[in-house]
Amino acid sequence: MPRINPLLDQLAEYPMVELERRKQAVAARGLPLYDFSVGDPVEPTPDFIQEALREAIQPRCGYPSIAGSDGLRAAIAAYVARRFGVELDPATQILPTAGAKEAVFHTPALVVDPSADDRVVIFPDPGYPAYQRGVLFAGGEPVAVPLSGDHVFRPWLLPPDLLRRTRMIWLNTPHNPSGAVTPLADLRRTLDLAREHDIVLVSDEAYADIYQGEPPPSLLQAGVEGVLVLHSLSKRSAMTGYRSGFLAGDPALIGRLRKLRANPGLAAPDFVNAAAQAAWSDDAHVAERRALFQAKRELLVDFFEGAGLEVHGSRATIYLWVRVPGGEDDEAWARRLLERGVVVSPGRMFGVAGGGQGYVRLALVPSLEEIRSAIEVMRPLVG
Numbered sequence: 001m002p003r004i005n006p007l008l009d010q011l012a013e014y015p016m017v018e019l020e021r022r023k024q025a026v027a028a029r030g031l032p033l034y035d036f037s038v039g040d041p042v043e044p045t046p047d048f049i050q051e052a053l054r055e056a057i058q059p060r061c062g063y064p065s066i067a068g069s070d071g072l073r074a075a076i077a078a079y080v081a082r083r084f085g086v087e088l089d090p091a092t093q094i095l096p097t098a099g100a101k102e103a104v105f106h107t108p109a110l111v112v113d114p115s116a117d118d119r120v121v122i123f124p125d126p127g128y129p130a131y132q133r134g135v136l137f138a139g140g141e142p143v144a145v146p147l148s149g150d151h152v153f154r155p156w157l158l159p160p161d162l163l164r165r166t167r168m169i170w171l172n173t174p175h176n177p178s179g180a181v182t183p184l185a186d187l188r189r190t191l192d193l194a195r196e197h198d199i200v201l202v203s204d205e206a207y208a209d210i211y212q213g214e215p216p217p218s219l220l221q222a223g224v225e226g227v228l229v230l231h232s233l234s235k236r237s238a239m240t241g242y243r244s245g246f247l248a249g250d251p252a253l254i255g256r257l258r259k260l261r262a263n264p265g266l267a268a269p270d271f272v273n274a275a276a277q278a279a280w281s282d283d284a285h286v287a288e289r290r291a292l293f294q295a296k297r298e299l300l301v302d303f304f305e306g307a308g309l310e311v312h313g314s315r316a317t318i319y320l321w322v323r324v325p326g327g328e329d330d331e332a333w334a335r336r337l338l339e340r341g342v343v344v345s346p347g348r349m350f351g352v353a354g355g356g357q358g359y360v361r362l363a364l365v366p367s368l369e370e371i372r373s374a375i376e377v378m379r380p381l382v383g
């Protein structure tokens with residue numbers, strides 16, 4: 001028998017895999033499916049981005065560099081300056097990634113020493129499942145901190161004992177699954193705390209550009225020393241399949257990450273980087289996407305709130321975070337919706353320490369037309 005890493009069997013299946021199975025079972029009954037589960041929007045990637053990718057495919061495509069191209073890093077620096085008013089040095093403070101997920105998974109290895117007592121990495125619960133997984137596979141001690149109410153993560157409320165054993169804190173703003181946005185004052189306060197305890201503070205800002213009203217701030221606006229931020233083109237530019245994002249921040253950390261990531265050779269292909277350069281250089285297509293998600297969000301918020309349900313957070317991201325009516329179990333309510341062909345994610349799927357219970361997450365993926373039909377299907381269940 002091969003001796004396998006026990007983590008692989010101990011961890012529950014990645015939540016989206018389980019949802020996919022349930023969906024197939026309902027689809028097999030011939031019911032129309034309204035799929036609000038996986039956050040993979042169906043709108044096409046803008047033409048100019050597709051074109052940039054095609055043009056960059058050469059007869060021979062060699063190994064890409066870990067650092068990415070100068071052009072891509074310059075385009076990212078220009079984006080960060082436009083969007084957040086922060087000047088970064090493209091040579092030392094920016095590192096392209098092959099999507100944000102691999103970066104979430106691999107970044108704990110920057111700080112974790114599996115044999116040390118202080119090997120804790122903290123992250124919000126409910127949250128994006130890869131935070132916990134990355135820490136576990138790096139040999140760190142994951143600590144999931146429950147969120148409730150407004151779902152804003154406030155690490156200064158954590159016990160000093162825990163902070164002393166902590167090497168990294170993940171923030172996620174705007175937050176998946178709740179869509180809550182952390183105000184700049186809270187980011188500043190958390191950074192002060194992190195510096196006091198010599199903790200690397202990483203902010204996952206994969207949804208920074210999909211919002212309603214005021215643009216969400218970046219941790220970079222609070223400072224750069226001891227800071228990393230993570231961004232993605234997946235939702236901003238309809239590029240989930242391209243696998244493209246970036247890490248940015250403290251040059252000392254970025255330099256070490258470049259060294260770390262050279263070991264597995266983590267880099268996006270040059271033709272993807274060319275498409276990414278085009279995408280980060282343009283904001284007009286992002287404004288169109290914001291308007292689209294806003295229209296979808298409004299339809300559903302009007303419906304749920306009109307029926308007396310509470311929609312929490314949900315100011316940004318491509319998700320709605322809805323409190324299950326009548327105190328019903330989120331898993332049970334999601335199954336009842338699924339029986340009728342409406343697929344939502346039970347909140348507990350995003351929790352590792354009990355987080356997310358009592359909520360469901362709807363990804364704003366179906367078209368406006370489909371959302372109208374789905375509302376009619378849901379109406380008898382929320383009345």
Ligand SMILES: Cc1ncc(COP(=O)(O)O)c(C=O)c1O
Pocket residue numbers: 039098099100101102104128172175176204206231232233234240243244245
């Ligand atoms: C909070 C958060 N971080 C990171 C990612 C990963 O994004 P990417 O598609 O760039 O890998 C996601 C994807 O859904 C996410 O929700």
